[in-house]
Amino acid sequence: MTLIERYIFRNVVTGFISCLLALTLVIWITEALKQMDLLTGKGQTIWVFFTVTALSLPALITVIAPVALFIGAVYALNKLNGDSELIVMSAAGVAPGRLLRPFGYASLAVALLTGWMTIWLMPNSFQGLRDLVTNIRADFVANIVKPGQFTALDSGVTFHYRERQGATLLGIFFQDRREQGKTSIYLAQRGQTVELDGQSYLVLEKGSIQRQDGGNGDNSIVNFDRYAIDLSAFGGEGGEVVYKPRERSTADLLNPNVKDGYYKMQAGRFRAELHDRFAAPLYPVAFMLIAFAALGQARTTRQGRGFAIILALAGVVAVRVLGFLASSAAVRSPAGVIGIYAAPLLGSLFSLLLIFFPDRVAVLTDRLDAARARLVARLPALPLRRA
Structure with a gap:
């Protein structure tokens, strides 16, 4: 990387790490408060308490990391524009592809991290959490019941x-x-x-x-x-622990036991969970491209960037919501798998069009506006009612 690219990359990574730590800490505290009954009601040690809360972190980080990268990209682009550095780079002839390169390096690193966590670390942590909670509930005499108290268990x-x-x-x-x-x-x-x-x-x-x-x-x-x-x-159904799809390894999801009764009942969830794991690394790239498409153009200090940030945020929310809807559809039908990959890929493709072909997108937008104006002009005018 050149000196400029290293400078931009450092700003993006700084914003990403700061946001990731802050969001993870806030959500971890929320999860820790939910697990306080391990100490107060089930007599567990502080070590077990921290173990349970720590095992839930990988699932949180896989959701937080793309959002943190988006915020980090917005922070870096706002800083570059606020210091007039984007204007100087644009005047010096820096192409959008070169300016995008350090953002691409950052998104690739986050995508690899997200893929590793979703494919390997997250299912292992869910499985360890399930085993630990099952053991706590099974040995309820030592862990839950207090002398002189009538204790009702969930079972x-x-x-x-x-x-x-x-x-x-x-x-x-x-x-x-x-x-x-x-x-x-x-x-x-x-x-x-x-x-x-x-x-x-x-x-x-x-x-x-x-x-x-x-x-x-x-x-x-x-x-x-x-x-x-x-x-x-x-501690479980008949003493046997049945792991849910999210608690199973990726290898188990790729080669499930088709004769298993639980798989027959939850085949759709197995399918959706598998493709959700493979599609997760696409979201950091999509979110970064959306941020760059909205804020990557140089603007003067008189031109507000608030509306562009709102549009970028709306795009991120739309892509993520479409991904959740596609995952739910994949549970019911194999055709929903297409939507799981299409949501981040279409968001990335549209952002790339805005970045590298802004004039063509502007022409298309003008044509759509003209067509809308003609359609409105053909509509009959509504009669005004007198008071």
Whole structure:
């Protein structure tokens, strides 16, 4: 890169990094506040709290990075124009392609970062987050329940114990109402959690099981000396973790198990998630080109740039919204995949036309305005009503 290109590149990267850090920090604080119940309600350590919030960052950064690049490009172009540097470069004969080159380097770097995160890092972080949350919910005795409190879990289980003596729990009450119309109540004098082959079990001693079947009115009571309950059954569906499409690796999405029941129900989401990952690196390039098309032309200090920034922002929002709509359409139909790639590519193509062929675009705009004027002139005039 030449000296001018390095100078422009440095301004773009400075604006991008500053915006990326600021937006990431704000959104990370918001996510951290949502996870505060890990400390207050589930008795987790500060390390687990930070781990959970950190695992959600890659998904946030993949959305924030293109927006941060757009803001960084707007910042650099405004700075160049405010210091009259764009006017000097234009007067010196600097072509738009040369001026665009450092912006292209920055967008390429962000696109590579976004692609790496969406294709590899983000699914791994989602999978790690799912495993961690599942383990926290599975071992609810150690992580959630407090002595003397009746704790209701999401899976329809209520647990209570009177007090703890070391690793032993005394006065245990355990109610399981996960199956509609059926209730099982476990009462035990004592019990403790044990680990066996990576699974957590609650071993009860000296107690009874009361089963109530509301459908046929059958009730039964069974006494036991020792009874073990598999706690992993309360952390997921049947103790087996089923990963969602966004939690699966890109290789799994490319070669899914077509016989899997979950895949048969969610085949559209698998398809949309896969193509969303491949299309994600296109958005940094599209957003940068939109910013350059709106603000890359030299203007005097008397010419306001606020309207151009508003148009650029509207273009970025339109491209991103079209991408979301196409992703939703791809869930229902394979034809929606075209829209996933078309949204950023069309935004980039139109921006390139504005950058390199502004005269032709102006002629086309004038023709459209003339056609609109002729159409309005042919419309019958509406009669005025007198008050």
